[in-house]
Amino acid sequence: MKEKVAVIGAGSWGTALAMVLADNGHDVRLWARRKEQVEEMNKEHTNTRYLPGRVLPENIKGYHDLKEAVSGVSFVLLVVPTKAIRETLQHMKPYLNSEPVLIHASKGIEPDTLKRISEMIEDEVEDNLIASTVVLSGPSHAEEVCERQPTSVTVSSLDAQSAKQAQDLFMNKHFRVYTNLDLIGVELGGALKNIIALGVGLTDGLEYGDNAKAALMTRGLAEIARLGIKLGANPMTFAGLSGLGDLIVTCTSTHSRNWRAGNMLGKGMDLNQVLKEMGMVVEGVRTTQAAYQLAERESVEMPITEALYDVLFNDRLPEEAVERLMGRVKKHEVENLSFLLGPDFQDGYSEKTSPPRSEDI
Ligand SMILES: NC(=O)C1=CN([C@@H]2O[C@H](COP(=O)(O)OP(=O)(O)OC[C@H]3O[C@@H](n4cnc5c(N)ncnc54)[C@H](OP(=O)(O)O)[C@@H]3O)[C@@H](O)[C@H]2O)C=CC1
Numbered sequence: 001m002k003e004k005v006a007v008i009g010a011g012s013w014g015t016a017l018a019m020v021l022a023d024n025g026h027d028v029r030l031w032a033r034r035k036e037q038v039e040e041m042n043k044e045h046t047n048t049r050y051l052p053g054r055v056l057p058e059n060i061k062g063y064h065d066l067k068e069a070v071s072g073v074s075f076v077l078l079v080v081p082t083k084a085i086r087e088t089l090q091h092m093k094p095y096l097n098s099e100p101v102l103i104h105a106s107k108g109i110e111p112d113t114l115k116r117i118s119e120m121i122e123d124e125v126e127d128n129l130i131a132s133t134v135v136l137s138g139p140s141h142a143e144e145v146c147e148r149q150p151t152s153v154t155v156s157s158l159d160a161q162s163a164k165q166a167q168d169l170f171m172n173k174h175f176r177v178y179t180n181l182d183l184i185g186v187e188l189g190g191a192l193k194n195i196i197a198l199g200v201g202l203t204d205g206l207e208y209g210d211n212a213k214a215a216l217m218t219r220g221l222a223e224i225a226r227l228g229i230k231l232g233a234n235p236m237t238f239a240g241l242s243g244l245g246d247l248i249v250t251c252t253s254t255h256s257r258n259w260r261a262g263n264m265l266g267k268g269m270d271l272n273q274v275l276k277e278m279g280m281v282v283e284g285v286r287t288t289q290a291a292y293q294l295a296e297r298e299s300v301e302m303p304i305t306e307a308l309y310d311v312l313f314n315d316r317l318p319e320e321a322v323e324r325l326m327g328r329v330k331k332h333e334v335e336n337l338s339f340l341l342g343p344d345f346q347d348g349y350s351e352k353t354s355p356p357r358s359e360d361i
């Protein structure tokens with residue numbers, strides 16, 4: 001069925017997702033805050049700043065007026081950086097009269113409030129729109145999606161029907177969409193993997209090898225899952241597209257903004273210089289701050305996040321951070337899974353000792 005969809009945010013990801021929706025025959029309104037960008041999209045059918053060399057299908061129309069963009073639509077897809085989510089929702093709120101399904105595709109956690117994006121949405125919109133909020137996440141670089149390269153993602157909502165509606169809206173032969181009802185896990189996986197990608201970029205910049213990369217990704221996933229489980233996520237979600245899948249793509253692809261930013265840091269540039277050079281959002285920086293605070297609040301050990309926090313915000317040298325990570329007190333690798341496998345679960349560490357508690361690891 002042909003739907004009216006407003007895509008709010010015409011950066012690389014908003015534009016690539018608008019192209020998927022346009023391929024599916026929907027009537028797509030792509031909102032950008034800069035008038036000249038909207039003019040370019042409508043006259044030249046391009047978005048040269050964010051997706052150079054790509055031609056936008058005719059059924060994507062650029063909008064500068066937020067009211068016009070969202071009036072009468074069935075779906076609103078929010079794809080602005082996390083730091084712009086609240087402000088954008090506040091501007092949009094008076095015009096959401098058609099009770100659209102709100103989908104977001106942004107990946108971050110807000111520092112200080114420590115809220116996920118669906119929780120920020122809950123703060124900012126009318127009650128009738130909250131339950132049907134959907135997140136779209138997974139391994140999906142805009143640069144490949146707009147080339148119609150095979151891509152698989154996950155949509156999640158507290159409302160199964162809304163997740164299915166989002167699945168139907170996006171699914172096509174290049175873009176496969178799974179549903180997962182673990183909203184917490186899907187949002188956390190997408191946000192927290194950016195921290196690890198920054199770290200991997202950084203070690204690549206320092207010219208450490210593949211062993212370091214594999215270790216960071218594996219132990220990174222362990223600490224993501226540790227925090228996620230404490231916050232109520234389903235552990236299995238972290239083995240899925242929005243967990244392991246997104247971690248792999250972000251840590252191993254030169255498309256990744258987080259990996260590239262980390263790489264520049266590892267080569268010795270300072271953070272402000274790096275962010276200026278990128279000219280695109282590097283969500284992992286603010287999310288490192290948020291995750292550091294969350295780990296403290298929840299008493300969850302997140303050594304990689306803490307090490308990166310020190311490099312980003314406390315002027316610690318990257319080499320020193322790596323040295324500290326390598327020199328941590330001896331640990332057992334496997335988390336205490338007795339909460340999943342029952343109290344008799346044995347981890348094989350020692351016959352005499354009980355399995356370590358997650359906070360010991
Ligand atoms: N790029 C990707 O491949 C993927 C990105 N994501 C996520 O999508 C989200 C958006 O990222 P992405 O598209 O890459 O970002 P980009 O840096 O490519 O674009 C950011 C967009 O947001 C706009 N913007 C910035 N600040 C504001 C504001 N205060 N109010 C309104 N609009 C604003 C920018 O407008 P302007 O040009 O005027 O500054 C621009 O259109 C992020 O959370 C990211 O993690 C998720 C999956 C894949």
Ligand SMILES: O=C(CO)COP(=O)(O)O
Nearest residue numbers: 138139140141256257258
């Ligand atoms: O989330 C992404 C891919 O799934 C995009 O990651 P970057 O923001 O690091 O480019």
